[in-house]
Amino acid sequence: MTQPDNFGFNEEAALLKSSARKFFADKFPTSTLHALVAGDHRPDRPSECLWDRSLWQQMVDLGWTMLAVPEASGGVGMPAVAVAGLVEELGRAAFPCPLLGTLSATYVLAACGAAGEQALAEIAAGSSAALAITNAAGSWSAGDTDVRFADGKLNGGAWYVQDARKVGRLLVSAHTDAGLGLFWVATDAPGVNVQADTIVDLTRDQAHISFTDVAAEQVSANGLAALGQAMPAVWTMLAADMVGAAEWQLQTTVEYVGTRQQFDRPLGFFQAVKHPLVDVMLQIDQAKSLVYNAACAIDCEPGRALQAAHMAKASASEAAAYASGRSVQLHGGIGFTWECFVHLYFKRQKHSQMLFGDAAWHRARLADIVIGPLAATAS
Amino acid sequence: MSDSASKDSPEQAEFREYCRTWLQDNRPPDPTVRLPLSALEIMTTEQLTYLQAWQKAAYDAGLVGCDYPEAVGGGGRKDCQRVANEEMLAARMPYFPNIIGLGMAAPTVFYHAQDELKQRLLPRLFSGEDIWCQGFSEPGAGSDLASVQTFAERRGDKWVINGHKVWTSLAHFAEWMIILLRTDKSHKYDGLSYFVVPIRSALGKGVTVRPLIKITGETGFNEVIFDKLEVDDSYRLDELGKGWQVAMTTLLHERGAGELQTPRSGGLKNKGSHATTAANLIELARTVQRDGHAAADDPLIRDRIMQQLIREVGFAQNQRRARVPDLLDHPMRLLLQNKLLASEISQQTSELALEVAGASASLYLGDDNAPAGGQWNLAYMNSYGMTIAAGTSEVQRNILGERVLGLAKSK
Numbered sequence: 124m125t126q127p128d129n130f131g132f133n134e135e136a137a138l139l140k141s142s143a144r145k146f147f148a149d150k151f152p153t154s155t156l157h158a159l160v161a162g163d164h165r166p167d168r169p170s171e172c173l174w175d176r177s178l179w180q181q182m183v184d185l186g187w188t189m190l191a192v193p194e195a196s197g198g199v200g201m202p203a204v205a206v207a208g209l210v211e212e213l214g215r216a217a218f219p220c221p222l223l224g225t226l227s228a229t230y231v232l233a234a235c236g237a238a239g240e241q242a243l244a245e246i247a248a249g250s251s252a253a254l255a256i257t258n259a260a261g262s263w264s265a266g267d268t269d270v271r272f273a274d275g276k277l278n279g280g281a282w283y284v285q286d287a288r289k290v291g292r293l294l295v296s297a298h299t300d301a302g303l304g305l306f307w308v309a310t311d312a313p314g315v316n317v318q319a320d321t322i323v324d325l326t327r328d329q330a331h332i333s334f335t336d337v338a339a340e341q342v343s344a345n346g347l348a349a350l351g352q353a354m355p356a357v358w359t360m361l362a363a364d365m366v367g368a369a370e371w372q373l374q375t376t377v378e379y380v381g382t383r384q385q386f387d388r389p390l391g392f393f394q395a396v397k398h399p400l401v402d403v404m405l406q407i408d409q410a411k412s413l414v415y416n417a418a419c420a421i422d423c424e425p426g427r428a429l430q431a432a433h434m435a436k437a438s439a440s441e442a443a444a445y446a447s448g449r450s451v452q453l454h455g456g457i458g459f460t461w462e463c464f465v466h467l468y469f470k471r472q473k474h475s476q477m478l479f480g481d482a483a484w485h486r487a488r489l490a491d492i493v494i495g496p497l498a499a500t501a502s
Numbered sequence: 503m504s505d506s507a508s509k510d511s512p513e514q515a516e517f518r519e520y521c522r523t524w525l526q527d528n529r530p531p532d533p534t535v536r537l538p539l540s541a542l543e544i545m546t547t548e549q550l551t552y553l554q555a556w557q558k559a560a561y562d563a564g565l566v567g568c569d570y571p572e573a574v575g576g577g578g579r580k581d582c583q584r585v586a587n588e589e590m591l592a593a594r595m596p597y598f599p600n601i602i603g604l605g606m607a608a609p610t611v612f613y614h615a616q617d618e619l620k621q622r623l624l625p626r627l628f629s630g631e632d633i634w635c636q637g638f639s640e641p642g643a644g645s646d647l648a649s650v651q652t653f654a655e656r657r658g659d660k661w662v663i664n665g666h667k668v669w670t671s672l673a674h675f676a677e678w679m680i681i682l683l684r685t686d687k688s689h690k691y692d693g694l695s696y697f698v699v700p701i702r703s704a705l706g707k708g709v710t711v712r713p714l715i716k717i718t719g720e721t722g723f724n725e726v727i728f729d730k731l732e733v734d735d736s737y738r739l740d741e742l743g744k745g746w747q748v749a750m751t752t753l754l755h756e757r758g759a760g761e762l763q764t765p766r767s768g769g770l771k772n773k774g775s776h777a778t779t780a781a782n783l784i785e786l787a788r789t790v791q792r793d794g795h796a797a798a799d800d801p802l803i804r805d806r807i808m809q810q811l812i813r814e815v816g817f818a819q820n821q822r823r824a825r826v827p828d829l830l831d832h833p834m835r836l837l838l839q840n841k842l843l844a845s846e847i848s849q850q851t852s853e854l855a856l857e858v859a860g861a862s863a864s865l866y867l868g869d870d871n872a873p874a875g876g877q878w879n880l881a882y883m884n885s886y887g888m889t890i891a892a893g894t895s896e897v898q899r900n901i902l903g904e905r906v907l908g909l910a911k912s913k
Binding site: 128129130135136140208335370373377380381388389391392394396397398400401402404405407408410411412413415416437438467483486487489492493494495497498 | 509606731763779784787788795796798801805807808809811812813815816817819820822823825826828829835836839842843896899900902903904906907908909910911
C-alpha cells in the first residue's frame with residue numbers, strides 16, 4: 124500500500140479538527156481549566172479527580188469518543204489521521220477527560236477480532252475506558268503485567284492506569300496458561316479496587332488497581348499480537364496530544380515575551396529569548412510532522428506504523444520537555460508561580476513524556492528495528 | 503516515485519514518461535575525473551566541462567527551466583520542473599554546475615528584469631553555457647547584508663562600480679554575477695540597487711577574481727574586486743533603490759522557500775560522492791569497532807544515531823506537511839525552516855559520524871584507510887559552509903522568530 128501525499132488528511136478531518144479547536148476555545152479556556160483543577164495548591168494535597176463531566180458528555184454526544192470504532196461495531200471508523208487532529212486540539216486545551224484512554228482501548232479492541240466487538244459496541248454506545256496493562260515496576264513492554272487469569276478469575280494488580288476514576292471500563296492484560304490474555308472489566312465490578320495515586324499532573328487522574336477474584340470477559344487470547352498491532356496508535360495519539368499542548372506552550376510564551384518589557388524592549392526582541400522559542404517551534408514541527416506520518420502509516424501502510432510511531436513519540440517527548448522548560452523559564456518570575464497557567468501544561472507534559480515510554484525507550488526500540496537487535500555482548 | 507506519479511496531472515504524467523525514457527536513452531558517460539560533493543566545490547575546468555555538457559544535454563531535452571515561459575527559453579509547462587527533478591534524481595544523474603544561476607539568478611532575473619534582458623540571459627543560464635555567481639557578501643557586510651558598501655556611481659546611462667565582494671562561489675568560472683550594490687549612501691535599505699554584471703569579459707579590466715581557500719583545503723569560492731568597472735544601466739534589475747526587495751526574491755529561492763522550483767539533478771555515484779545520511783551513519787557504525795564490539799552495538803551510539811534518523815525523517819515529513827494547508831498554522835512556518843534544518847541536521851550527522859569513527863576519524867582524503875574515503879571529515883567541515891552561507895543559522899532564527907512568531911525585530 125502506498126501513502127497519500129497529504130497523509131489522507133481530507134476535508135472531513137480538517138472540519139473535525141477546526142470544530143474541536145472551537146469547541147475547547149469557547150467552552151474550556153485555560154482560565155476555566157485553572158479554576159477547575161488548581162484550587163488546592165498544597166504539595167501534599169490528597170488525590171482528586173477534577174473534571175467537567177457535562178462537557179465530556181457533550182463530546183460523547185458529538186460522537187468524538189467513538190470516532191475510531193469501526194463502522195461494523197457501530198462507530199464512525201474515522202482514519203487515525205483525522206483522530207490525531209482531534210487529539211491535537213484536546214492536548215492544546217489540556218482538557219481533563221478519558222478520551223486518550225478510550226481511544227487506546229478502541230485501537231486494542233479493534234485488533235482483537237470478533238471477541239472484541241461487544242466491547243467496541245459499548246464504546247460506540249458511550250462507554251469510556253482505560254488501559255490497565257502496566258506492572259508495579261512501570262514497564263511499558265507489552266506482556267509485563269502483574270495480573271493473572273486462572274479459573275475464570277483475574278487476580279493481581281495493574282499500575283499507572285490513566286484517568287481510572289473517570290472511566291467505566293478497563294482493558295486488562297493478564298498472564299494466562301496460554302500466554303497473554305486481554306480482558307474487559309467494569310470498574311465497578313466486584314473485586315475491582317481502584318486506589319488513586321497522588322500525582323503531579325493536575326489535568327489527569329491515575330490509579331493502581333487491584334483485582335481480587337474478578338470475573339472478566341476475555342477479549343483476546345493473543346494479547347501480545349493485539350497490543351503489538353495497536354500500540355503504535357496509542358503512542359501516536361499521545362504524541363498528538365503532546366504536540367497540541369506544546370503549541371499552547373509556544374504561543375502563550377510568545378505572547379508573554381511580546382508584552383513584557385525589560386531594558387525598554389519587549390523580551391522577545393532579545394535573541395537569548397527569541398532563538399530558544401524558534402527552537403521550540405522547530406521541535407514541535409518535527410514532532411507534528413512525525414505524528415501525521417505515523418497516523419497515515421497506521422491507516423495506509425501498517426508495516427511501517429511501528430517505526431513511524433516510535434519516531435513520533437520519541438520526538439514529541441523531546442519537544443514537550445523542551446517546550447515545557449522554556450515556557451516556565453521565559454515567563455520569568457511569574458512563570459514560577461501557581462497563578463500563572465504555564466505550570467498546568469508543564470506538569471501535563473512531564474506526565475506525557477514518560478507515559479507509554481519516554482524518548483530514549485522509543486529510540487532503543489527503533490534502533491532494534493532499523494539497526495537490528497543489540498548483539499548479546501559478553502562483558 | 504510511484505507515489506508522486508499517482509498524483510500527476512495529465513500533462514505531468516506525459517512529461518514524466520518522456521523524462522524517464524529520455525534519461526534511459528541518454529545517460530551521460532561516466533566522469534573520468536573525481537567530482538566534488540557539490541557544484542560549489544568545482545575546482546578544475548575538466549570537472550566543469552563534464553558537468554556543463556550534462557546540463558546542456560538536459561536543457562536541450564527540455565528538463566531544465568520547464569516551468570519558465572518559452573519566450574525566455576523555458577519549457578512553457580506548468581509545475582513540471584518538480585517532475586523532471588524527481589526523474590533525474592531517481593535516475594542518479596550528475597548534478598548541474600550552474601547551481602547559483604538556476605537556484606537564485608534565474609528566478610530573480612525572471613521576476614525583476616526587462617523582457618529583452620530575460621530573453622538574452624536566461625537561455626544560456628538554463629543551458630549552463632553561462633555560469634553565474636552571486637555578489638552579495640562583503641568583508642564588512644555578512645549577516646547585516648543591507649550594509650553593503652560596494653558602490654555604483656552614475657555616469658550618464660552608465661554606472662561605475664568600485665568595491666569588494668567575498669565568498670563568491672563559482673566566480674572563477676562565471677560569465678555573469680548578480681550583484682547587490684549601493685547607489686545611495688544616505689539610505690541604508692533604499693540606497694541599494696540590484697544589477698547583473700558580466701564579469702568574465704571584464705577580467706583584468708575592472709574585475710579581479712581571487713580564490714579563497716576553505717577550511718577543507720578546497721577552493722571553489724572567491725573574492726571579487728571591482729576597480730572602476732563600467733556597466734550599462736540596462737543591466738539594472740527593477741527600479742533604482744529597490745535592490746533590497748529584489749535581493750529578497752534571491753534569498754527566498756536560495757533558502758528553498760521560493761515560488762519557482764529550482765532544476766535539480768544528482769545522485770550519480772562516483773569516487774567523490776557521499777551522502778550525509780543516517781543510513782550511511784549506520785553503515786559506518788557497523789564497520790567501526792568500539793571496545794571490541796561494533797559501534798552499532800553501543801547503546802549510546804545507537805541512541806544518538808536514532809536521534810539523527812528522527813530529525814532526518816521529521817524534516818522529510820515537514821516537506822510533506824508543507825503541502826497540506828489544513829495542517830499549517832502559518833503559511834511560511836515550514837518553508838522558512840528548510841535552510842536551517844537541512845544545514846544543521848547535516849552538520850549533526852557528520853559530526854556524530856566522526857565520533858563513531860573513533861581513531862579513524864583522524865584520517866583524511868589522501869589516506870586509503872580513511873572511512874568512506876575521508877568524506878565524513880570533508881562533509882563535517884563543509885557543513886559549516888552551509889550553516890553560515892545564505893544567512894547564518896542565527897539570522898535564520900531571527901527571521902523565523904520575527905516573521906513566523908511575530909517577535910520584536912532585532913534590527
